[in-house]
Structure formats: structure tokens, C-alpha cells
Amino acid sequence: MRDRNDEDKKNRSVVKKVFKILEGIMLKKILLSVAIIFCFVSSSIAADLSPIKLFPPDMKGGKSLMQSLQERKTSRSFNTKKLPIEVLSNLLWSACGINRPDSGKRTAPSASNRQEIDVYVAMEEGLYFYNAKAHVLEPVLKNDLRKNTTTFPQPSRSSVEGAPLQLIYVADYSKMSVYTNDEEKKFYSAADTGFIAQNVYLYCSSEGLVTGVRGLVDRDALSKNMKLRDRQKIVLVQAVGYPE
Ligand SMILES: Cc1cc2nc3c(=O)[nH]c(=O)nc-3n(C[C@H](O)[C@H](O)[C@H](O)COP(=O)(O)O)c2cc1C
Numbered sequence: 048m049r050d051r052n053d054e055d056k057k058n059r060s061v062v063k064k065v066f067k068i069l070e071g072i073m074l075k076k077i078l079l080s081v082a083i084i085f086c087f088v089s090s091s092i093a094a095d096l097s098p099i100k101l102f103p104p105d106m107k108g109g110k111s112l113m114q115s116l117q118e119r120k121t122s123r124s125f126n127t128k129k130l131p132i133e134v135l136s137n138l139l140w141s142a143c144g145i146n147r148p149d150s151g152k153r154t155a156p157s158a159s160n161r162q163e164i165d166v167y168v169a170m171e172e173g174l175y176f177y178n179a180k181a182h183v184l185e186p187v188l189k190n191d192l193r194k195n196t197t198t199f200p201q202p203s204r205s206s207v208e209g210a211p212l213q214l215i216y217v218a219d220y221s222k223m224s225v226y227t228n229d230e231e232k233k234f235y236s237a238a239d240t241g242f243i244a245q246n247v248y249l250y251c252s253s254e255g256l257v258t259g260v261r262g263l264v265d266r267d268a269l270s271k272n273m274k275l276r277d278r279q280k281i282v283l284v285q286a287v288g289y290p291e
Contacts, residue, residue: 096173096186101136103182104144108137109253119248122257123202125210125288129171134254135212138287139177139184141250142166142214143243153179155242158235163222164243164282167215167273169193174273188274195272196284199263207259210286214247215269216240220278233280240282247285260285 109115130138143155143166153162166177168184169192175184196213197204218236226232244260251258266281275281 095189096175098186099132099135099175099184101139101182101184102133104137104140105133109250112249115249115253118252120252121259122290123259124206124291125257125286126291127209127211128289129211130256130287130289134256135168135184136182137254138247138250138256139166139168139179140182142177142247144179144182151180155239155246157239157242159225161222161225161235161239163219163236164239165217165219165279166243167217169196169213169215170211190272192269192272195269196261196264196286198265198268201261201263206291207261207286210288212287214285214287215273216243216282216285217273217275218280218282220280221276236280237282244283244285247287251287255290256287257290258285258287 110118141154143153143162143164145151146154152160155164157163167187168175168177171191171193173186173190174188174192176187178185193210193213194208196215197208201207218232218240220229220232220236223232223236226235248258248260250256261284264281264284269281269284270279273281
């Protein structure tokens with residue numbers, strides 16, 4: 048009788064173990080399915096957005112350089128009106144477009160010609176990447192990330208949020224292997240960003256647009272929202288729009 052009880056107990060514990068193993072397998076399968084669905088959904092987010100083919104730069108427009116310098120200033124007050132494609136095209140080319148196709152060099156200088164600063168453009172319809180070589184805005188995410196650039200309290204935050212465009216300057220450290228440590232990479236990428244941001248300031252004053260660069264940005268949160276890689280570092284953000 049005792050032997051039988053022992054055997055029953057043994058059988059029950061074997062059945063329990065089998066159930067536990069099955070439970071584990073089911074859980075893994077469910078988690079795997081969820082991960083596959085998540086990957087599929089996130090990779091198809093940008094698929095709904097089309098690339099924006101930009102116009103060649105218009106070299107004739109705008110005020111003189113001296114006049115543009117005289118009017119250059121930081122603005123923190125923006126109209127919500129969107130920028131026409133022609134204006135967006137000229138703005139991005141002025142920022143860091145290719146001005147010497149033979150060498151692929153740009154309107155802004157870059158240390159050791161690393162060209163490590165990528166310009167991301169956050170608009171209502173989504174986040175885009177400026178491909179200077181093709182002069183095209185490539186879709187990255189369908190989300191409107193403009194608000195995610197203004198999460199740190201600062202002057203006139205609410206009006207800055209209304210700007211139709213936030214340029215996000217991202218340094219790609221993987222293009223900077225010429226420098227031995229991150230301190231050098233940080234220094235040169237910050238300097239290179241400054242030239243691009245100033246080009247944008249001057250284009251804006253030349254065209255009657257307003258702009259303001261910002262260093263007060265929650266870089267960790269914004270990097271996550273933008274799904275940046277580890278070696279991509281947000282340097283500055285710059286709002287662009289029409290005066291209020
Ligand atoms: C690297 C850098 C970071 C800045 N960060 C901010 C910022 O986070 N918020 C802001 O409102 N202005 C920011 N500014 C704008 C400055 O406050 C502004 O340039 C300064 O007040 C001088 O005004 P001006 O550009 O009209 O000459 C920044 C400027 C630079 C160059």
C-alpha cells in the first residue's frame with residue numbers, strides 16, 4: 048500500500064514537472080510571437096511615410112550676407128504655418144547640403160571632413176533623415192516628435208513647441224574613428240554642429256524665417272524616441288518657422 052502511495056506521489060510530481068516545462072515552452076512561444084509582432088509593427092511605422100524629394104537649391108534668392116548677419120537672432124516665438132517644400136529644400140541645403148558634387152563636400156565645414164553630423168527633421172507628419180547626397184528627406188518614424196524636443200523647461204517652451212520644424216543634430220561617433228577618445232569626438236562634433244546651426248540662422252534671417260537653437264534637451268529620452276543607435280549622440284536641436 049505504502050509502495051503504491053509513493054508511486055502515486057512520484058507520478059504526480061512527474062506530471063507537475065511536465066506541466067511546468069510545457070508552461071515554460073508556451074510562455075516562450077507567446078513572448079516570441081509578441082516580439083515578432085512588435086518588430087513587424089515598428090519596422091512598418093516609417094513604411095507609411097514616403098521620402099520627400101527636395102528641390103535643387105535656389106542660388107538667387109535671399110538678402111545679402113551683410114543684411115542677413117545684421118538680422119540674425121534667436122527667436123522663441125513661432126507661427127504654426129508649415130514651410131513650403133521649396134523653402135524646406137533651400138533650408139536643408141544651406142544647413143549642410145553638398146555644394147561641391149565632385150568632392151561631396153558641404154556648405155558647412157567638418158573636422159577631418161568626417162561629415163559626422165546627421166540632420167533629422169521632426170515635423171507633424173513624422174521624423175525624417177536628411178540624405179544630403181541624394182538631397183532627399185528619408186522617413187524614419189511616423190510619430191510627431193516635436194514635443195519630445197521640448198521636455199526640459201525653458202523660456203517660451205509652449206511657443207517653441209508650435210514650430211513646424213525641429214532640426215535635431217545627431218553626431219554619428221562611428222564615423223569618427225580618427226579620434227581616439229569620446230572627449231575628442233564630443234568636442235569636434237559640437238564644433239561641427241555649430242557651423243550647421245549658424246548656416247540655418249543665416250538662411251532664416253535671409254528669408255524672413257525665425258529660428259532658435261537649444262542645448263537644453265532631454266537627450267536620453269529623445270534618443271529613445273528616435274530609436275538612435277548607441278554611437279549616435281544628440282548635440283543640439285533647432286526650431287525653424289515663420290514669425291508669429
Ligand atoms: C550651444 C547653444 C545652446 C543654446 N541653448 C538654448 C536653450 O536650450 N534654450 C534657449 O532658449 N536658447 C538657447 N540658446 C540660444 C541662446 O540663448 C542665444 O543664442 C543667446 O541668448 C543670444 O541670443 P541671440 O542668438 O539672439 O544673439 C543656445 C545657444 C547656443 C549657441
